Amino acid sequence: MDPQATLQQWQEDEAAVRPGLMAPGVATREQLRERSGLEFLNAILHGELPVAPIGALLNFVPIEVDHGLMIFQGTPGPEHYNPIGMVHGGYAATLLDSCVGCAVQTMLPAGKGYSTLELKVNYIRALTDKTGPIRAEGRVISVGNQVAVAEGRITDVHGKLYAHATTTCLVFPV
Structure with a gap:
């Protein structure tokens, strides 16, 4: 897809998601415990649970969630x-900590949570107010009973890489 078409698609994706999101807030521990990680994140994406306040502060929204x-x-x-x-x-x-951590969360059963133990970020090029929209895509590498690993990338509509990261997360009962 050419960059102009990608930009248009990304703008449409964001415009479709934003109105359905609940106001920023924090879900209760019970709301977290009763859902798998994928169900929890889908509930945020579909406006059933509040989005994280950090997204409002830094102007980013969830666009897609799936297994891993x-x-x-x-x-x-x-x-x-x-x-x-x-x-x-x-x-x-x-953004990288959010996408890789949430990628890990998508793989967790109900009653399990995670916390970032380590985040390694490599910056490739500077972001500016001229960059335009960017996407932070996190993908799981491995999830075990106590430790999970994921990787993430930030790209623009041209496919340029701005930063990439790996994370190690601690998995625990909530």
């Missing part, structure tokens, strides 16, 4: 800049 996969989309702006005139690395790190 989580995609967020955001558009970095000048409000995300560091003092040297580019988007702060924490913006990319947050």
Whole structure:
């Protein structure tokens, strides 16, 4: 798909998702316990549970969730800049931590949760307010009883890679 068609598709995807999302908030522990990770994240995507407040703060939304996969989309702006005139690395790190952690969550049964133990980010090129929409795509590598591993990538509509990451997560009962 050419970049203009990709941009149009991404804009349509985001426009379709945003109105159905619940206001930012935090789900209860019971709401987390009673659903598998995939069911929990689908409930967020379909407006049955609140979206994470960090998404509102950094202007990103869930776009797609499936077994072992989580995609967020955001558009970095000048409000995300560091003092040297580019988007702060924490913006990319947050999107990557979100997509890889949620990818792990999609594989967990009801009653299980996770926490990031380690996040390794490689920055390839700077994000700016001219980058346009980006997608952070997380994919599971392995999920065990106590440890899970996933990888993530941030790309733009041209397919350019901006950053990639790996994570190790601790899996535990909630």
